[in-house]
């Protein structure tokens with residue numbers, strides 16, 4: 038399923054209409070009918086529907102929904118918020134149809150009594166503004182949206198909750214519709230995945246309206262779905278041996294922080310690594326070894342409890358991860374730079390490793406093997422010289438610019454993790470929950486990703502599947518054994534067992 042900007046969606050509509058010849062009025066009919074079908078499944082016949090329409094094509098969808106629901110036996114009213122002469126084109130065509138079918142149309146005016154309308158309403162359908170919304174809500178939209186948000190009726194939005202933008206834009210108003218459900222037309226828009234806007238959508242579903250599959254070919258941004266996982270997760274051969282499943286090297290930890298490297302390694306093993314070696318300071322080995330009997334160790338030279346620069350033979354390894362629990366001391370900065378230069382295999386840099394490369398980003402471009410960076414928004418802000426709030430508002434464009442500029446795979450972590458390739462293609466992972474919002478989750482993810490990188494031919498598939506599995510395990514554990522308060526990274530690692538069992542059954 039693709040993810041689009043407003044501009045891209047308009048282009049897809051244009052291609053469908055001009056190059057394939059599907060009339061805009063038919064697209065609007067399809068949109069309204071697809072949403073009406075969902076509403077019929079959701080509502081009983083005694084629930085009275087009030088549809089709020091604006092001047093654009095989003096309102097046009099509202100007129101089709103009105104006619105279709107009325108025909109299905111529902112009591113429907115439409116409140117038009119703009120003057121008659123503002124409704125044009127396809128929307129005007131469908132408005133006329135609604136009227137000729139005997140629909141009830143109310144017009145907004147200064148003295149309109151919304152309270153009275155609310156008394157005759159069980160469900161608000163918000164068809165005021167869609168992808169054409171610009172800036173803060175103007176009157177009377179702002180008053181109507183404020184009223185609807187205070188009303189305790191079910192609120193269903195068409196395509197986008199009115200008042201929020203489709204893209205990574207600011208300028209929205211807090212009165213934007215807080216929908217219970219949003220029926221998104223054809224493809225989620227960027228704002229569906231932005232922290233600032235996601236909650237306005239409520240629960241969302243995508244409805245198809247007949248856009249041809251080939252019209253999407255220029256869109257390089259999509260959701261990583263259950264189906265994507267089924268198509269790309271490698272199966273195990275009956276004749277495989279430990280070497281077939283990858284030999285990984287985890288570099289990290291310090292005298293005072295042995296835990297995170299233990300989590301990464303445990304996750305890598307549980308995710309199916311063939312062989313795993315942990316490179317850490319000698320002082321950290323006993324505590325890690327006590328938890329992980331399956332790993333082997335490479336005692337690295339340390340200074341003051343931190344890993345220091347040293348000769349390292351990385352040639353036996355299929356993938357390397359560096360950074361977790363390593364600390365920010367100058368000693369570990371040197372080893373990070375050295376590994377960036379000498380790892381002739383896929384390399385994942387996380388946590389303190391990201392801190393160390395912030396002033397050496399150009400060295401990433403010189404690598405001839407894939408490099409993966411896994412920042413959370415704070416680390417992304419540091420790497421891209423932006424503020425955290427700018428990263429949260431523009432995660433999709435900032436990731437893309439960075440990944441393309443430095444030739445890296447970027448996994449920008451968060452409630453919706455964004456995976457970007459050096460070519461600028463992007464995938465959004467939807468699994469995971471707030472139980473992951475605690476120390477240790479990122480360390481576990483790094484381990485799962487390390488293993489996936491060793492087992493997939495395509496790094497993007499590895500990263501997307503790794504993020505999916507990590508989040509899916511958290512979802513499973515919160516649903517069956519834990520809550521999003523008590524979930525620990527070790528529980529997430531344990532939950533992988535169930536996820537793999539389900540995927541292979």
Ligand SMILES: NC(=O)C1=CN([C@@H]2O[C@H](COP(=O)(O)OP(=O)(O)OC[C@H]3O[C@@H](n4cnc5c(N)ncnc54)[C@H](OP(=O)(O)O)[C@@H]3O)[C@@H](O)[C@H]2O)[C@@H](O)CC1
Nearest residue numbers: 050065092093094095166167168169170171173174175196
């Ligand atoms: N073929 C297609 O394209 C299909 C499109 N489809 C549907 O169309 C939707 C996009 O339609 P659209 O482009 O007409 O934009 P839409 O969001 O309805 O409204 C724009 C109007 O709103 C106004 N306005 C803007 N900002 C405002 C604000 N802050 N406060 C107040 N008013 C504001 C603006 O006024 P203006 O600024 O021009 O004065 C303009 O008149 C899309 O989301 C989907 O639902 C489907 O039917 C499938 C086929």
Ligand SMILES: Nc1ncnc2c1ncn2[C@@H]1O[C@H](COP(=O)(O)OP(=O)(O)O)[C@@H](O)[C@H]1O
Nearest residue numbers: 413450451452469470471473474476477478479
């Ligand atoms: N609210 C949330 N919903 C879903 N996933 C989340 C949420 N918060 C955090 N995560 C996930 O948890 C992990 C946290 O990583 P990170 O911030 O590096 O944590 P750590 O401090 O454990 O290293 C990431 O995979 C991120 O996508």
Ligand SMILES: [K+]
Nearest residue numbers: 163166195197
């Ligand atoms: K809307």
